[in-house]
Amino acid sequence: MTRTASTVFLAALLAVGAGAAGCDSSDSASGAASPSASASVSRQQLLALGQEWVQCLRDHGLTRMPDADLTPEGYLQFPPQGGYNWKTDLHNRPQVVEACKSIEDRYPPTAFRPKEQLSAEDLRKLAEYAKCIREHGVPDFPDPNARGEFDLTGTSLANGLPPRQMNVAQDACKHLWSGEVRISDNGGGKK
DSSP, X not given: OOHHHHHHHHTSOSOSSSOSTTOOOSOOSSXXXXXXXXXXXXXXXXXXXXXXXXXXXXXXXXXXXXXOEEOTTSOEEOOOOTTOOHHHHHHTOHHHHHHTHHHHTTSOTTSSXXXXXXXXXXXXXXXXXXXXXXXXXXXXXXXXXXXXXXXXXXXXXXXXXXXXXXXXXXXXXXXXXXXXXXXXXXXXXXX
16 A cells, blocks of 8 residues: 555544554454564564554644554554544545655554455445445435445535534444444545
8 A cells, every 4th residue: 555545544534434455443344363563673662653643643633533443453543433433534634644644654664454345244334334324314324335335426426424423323324334434535535
């Protein structure tokens, strides 16, 4: 993953759910062992770097940014707290992303959980999640594509998700999908 794609992906959503370009706050669905971030840096170093990034974001106006954490496998994550969608908030503040990019650029390649392939059951759950989001105040939220991404191209959401409505909808729908939510927009970039 390129740093640019990582930056853009971190800036959004999705998670709207849990993770971004590997900033996945969910546990591995497969349960299979995979290499951890600790292979290149210590867990403490990675956590310190993540928290340095968090502090930079807070210092530049993202005051509700959750603390950095590590998964049991040693991957960096930023679990959402209290329904706050930090990825959308960050996406709407490109100046904050740019201000903290030098810290993000120091992440080792193994800092985040690798993206996993979605099963047919995962895609079914994501479709239920999208329906729930629509029913709870975001009527233009699309169904997932075959890659499990929510493509906002051509919708009223292409220029950004409404944070307040998304927070309410996510709180109401989190029982349907607790994994990473990947969103793409009309620019083709991941958020």
